[in-house]
Amino acid sequence: AQSVAQPEDQVNVAEGNPLTVKCTYSVSGNPYLFWYVQYPNRGLQFLLKYITGDNLVKGSYGFEAEFNKSQTSFHLKKPSALVSDSALYFCAYGGATNKLIFGTGTLLAVQP
Amino acid sequence: DAGVTQSPTHLIKTRGQQVTLRCSPKSGHDTVSWYQQALGQGPQFIFQYYEEEERQRGNFPDRFSGHQFPNYSSELNVNALLLGDSALYLCASSGWGQGGFYGYTFGSGTRLTVV
Numbered sequence: 001a002q003s004v005a006q007p008e009d010q011v012n013v014a015e016g017n018p019l020t021v022k023c024t025y026s027v028s029g030n031p032y033l034f035w036y037v038q039y040p041n042r043g044l045q046f047l048l049k050y051i052t053g054d055n056l057v058k059g060s061y062g063f064e065a066e067f068n069k070s071q072t073s074f075h076l077k078k079p080s081a082l083v084s085d086s087a088l089y090f091c092a093y094g095g096a097t098n099k100l101i102f103g104t105g106t107l108l109a110v111q112p
Numbered sequence: 113d114a115g116v117t118q119s120p121t122h123l124i125k126t127r128g129q130q131v132t133l134r135c136s137p138k139s140g141h142d143t144v145s146w147y148q149q150a151l152g153q154g155p156q157f158i159f160q161y162y163e164e165e166e167r168q169r170g171n172f173p174d175r176f177s178g179h180q181f182p183n184y185s186s187e188l189n190v191n192a193l194l195l196g197d198s199a200l201y202l203c204a205s206s207g208w209g210q211g212g213f214y215g216y217t218f219g220s221g222t223r224l225t226v227v
Contacts, residue, residue: 034215043118043202043220044155051213090154099145099168100204100216102154 002027004093006103013081014111021076021106023091033074034092034100035065044090050074061085081110116205116219124225125193131224133188137205138217143167144186145216146178147202155202161186190224198226 003026013019036044048059055067065076094100117136143162147155157170161180180186204216
């Protein structure tokens with residue numbers, strides 16, 4: 001079965017330090033992979049997607065993610081964290097005509 | 113360019129009642145999907161509409177039904193509400209263009225509370 005895993009419930013990082021939020025996938029065929037961010041009581045905001053092409057994908061608000069086929073990973077990264085980056089982050093898998101399958105989410109807490 | 117619009121933003125209903133949630137997709141998108149997000153969980157796929165027909169359905173009972181209109185907007189209907197239906201309901205639109213697949217754009221959601 002297709003699945004996406006986010007192994008960390010919470011990630012803590014100091015402001016100005018680099019951050020990584022992990023995601024691994026288990027899918028057949030070529031994956032469409034997405035990262036979304038959710039602030040309290042809000043919908044999902046799109047950060048970036050990988051469909052084909054370069055393995056390093058650059059997205060909104062300075063975030064990027066690297067698609068690693070051999071490790072079946074799609075980790076979200078940012079060189080320098082901001083307090084305002086504190087939110088719930090979701091990795092998702094989906095094809096163009098398929099449903100999105102979400103991970104369980106990772107709460108990112110950036111300390112000043 | 114307006115994104116995905118959902119209405120209402122909040123709703124309180126009593127067990128056994130029926131509710132209708134509405135979604136207007138982003139301009140240029142022709143596919144609408146609905147998701148249920150319970151507190152502390154990731155969104156779960158309910159169903160997807162394309163060309164006014166249900167194209168895919170997740171593991172939700174028949175109490176959950178939907179509709180897509182010719183202008184691509186969509187409704188989600190839930191009958192015989194249960195306490196467990198309390199959740200944030202998210203609408204996502206998607207589509208294809210000259211640049212390929214647009215991806216999914218989500219609305220801000222409707223917070224449904226069943227009492």
